[in-house]
Amino acid sequence: MAGSVLRGLCRARPALLLARTPRGILQRAAAGAAPSFEFRSEYALDRLYPEQNRSDAAEGTQDGTRQTSPDIPIDCLSISYCRSSGPGGQNVNKVNSKAEVRFHLASADWIAEDVRQKIAVMHKNKINKSGELIINSEVSRYQMKNLADCLEKIRSMIKEATQKSSVVSKENSQLLIARVQKMNRERLRQKKIHSTIKQSRRIDFD
Numbered sequence: 535m536a537g538s539v540l541r542g543l544c545r546a547r548p549a550l551l552l553a554r555t556p557r558g559i560l561q562r563a564a565a566g567a568a569p570s571f572e573f574r575s576e577y578a579l580d581r582l583y584p585e586q587n588r589s590d591a592a593e594g595t596q597d598g599t600r601q602t603s604p605d606i607p608i609d610c611l612s613i614s615y616c617r618s619s620g621p622g623g624q625n626v627n628k629v630n631s632k633a634e635v636r637f638h639l640a641s642a643d644w645i646a647e648d649v650r651q652k653i654a655v656m657h658k659n660k661i662n663k664s665g666e667l668i669i670n671s672e673v674s675r676y677q678m679k680n681l682a683d684c685l686e687k688i689r690s691m692i693k694e695a696t697q698k699s700s701v702v703s704k705e706n707s708q709l710l711i712a713r714v715q716k717m718n719r720e721r722l723r724q725k726k727i728h729s730t731i732k733q734s735r736r737i738d739f740d
Contacts, residue, residue: 539656541620544582550578559662560720589677592698594659606644606646606688606689607643610637610642610644611635611636611637612635612636612666613633613634613635613636613681614633614685615631615632615633615634615677616630616632616634617630617631617632617664618630618631618632618672618680619672619676629675630677631672631674631675631676631677631680632670632671632672632680633672633677633680633681633683633684634668634669634670634684635668635670635681635684635685635688636666636667636668637667638664638665638666638667639653639654639661639665639666640654640665645692646696649692649695652695652696653667653691653692655693656694656695657691657692669684669688670684671683671684671687686700
């Protein structure tokens with residue numbers, strides 16, 4: 535009796551297996567694809583820094599067309615890791631968690647030429663003698679997070695360089711000048727009042 539009960543419990547029940555099987559595996563099995571059980575880390579680069587749809591990225595040109603959020607080719611970057619001074623306690627003395635990304639700015643054809651020139655002027659302190667733009671990150675104790683932060687910094691640099699400076703109209707410039715003059719007059723008036731109060735507190739001993 536007990537043996538028959540155990541055999542019944544050990545048998546695979548199709549309805550129970552279907553109820554406990556994830557929907558994604560069932561869909562792939564119905565399509566004829568073999569289920570994949572490959573482990574992917576939470577800190578994988580494609581999760582921290584997903585690839586952008588190329589249809590959303592606009593190529594920058596010399597006529598002022600904006601280049602917003604371009605795809606950054608990883609194979610064109612020189613990536614290295616070293617000891618970090620950021621968070622992690624004694625762990626930072628054992629592993630290379632600090633990420634350093636560098637690439638030759640002048641030959642980076644995936645960035646518009648006018649944008650490259652603006653980046654060279656705006657971030658000249660981050661360019662070495664070889665013309666390489668160096669980006670560092672040590673905000674996390676994980677290599678992939680720091681690498682994703684470096685790539686985000688590059689995207690921010692490109693976005694900042696593509697923004698056009700706002701042109702102030704003549705009316706706005708005159709209004710700004712009038713406001714500054716008014717502030718200066720008020721400052722001098724308050725200064726004169728304060729000086730008068732201090733002079734009234736003086737005691738003449740003669």
